[in-house]
Amino acid sequence: MGAVEWLAERFNVPLEYEEESPEIAARRRGEDRKRELMALTAAFYHPRAGESPLARAHATTSRSGASRGRWPSASSSATRPTSTP
Numbered sequence: 001m002g003a004v005e006w007l008a009e010r011f012n013v014p015l016e017y018e019e020e021s022p023e024i025a026a027r028r029r030g031e032d033r034k035r036e037l038m039a040l041t042a043a044f045y046h047p048r049a050g051e052s053p054l055a056r057a058h059a060t061t062s063r064s065g066a067s068r069g070r071w072p073s074a075s076s077s078a079t080r081p082t083s084t085p
Contacts, residue, residue, distance in 0.1 A: 001009075008015045020028075049055055 007013070050059075068084065
């Protein structure tokens, strides 16, 4: 007995089941499989994401404030954008 059936029985709520067409059932299985593959892919790549050079560079720039539009040091005025009147 699943959770829905258990709750329906406990609170005396009648359940009605609908027939599902083969096309809808096949589409649902395909969507379920896609979600399963996405979860497996995320589980595989998540621990590796922080190990990449790009992730380390992002962590460095986000700590310096550059990713929020601030510049790391005041002495780097040559690299700052200038506004034109």
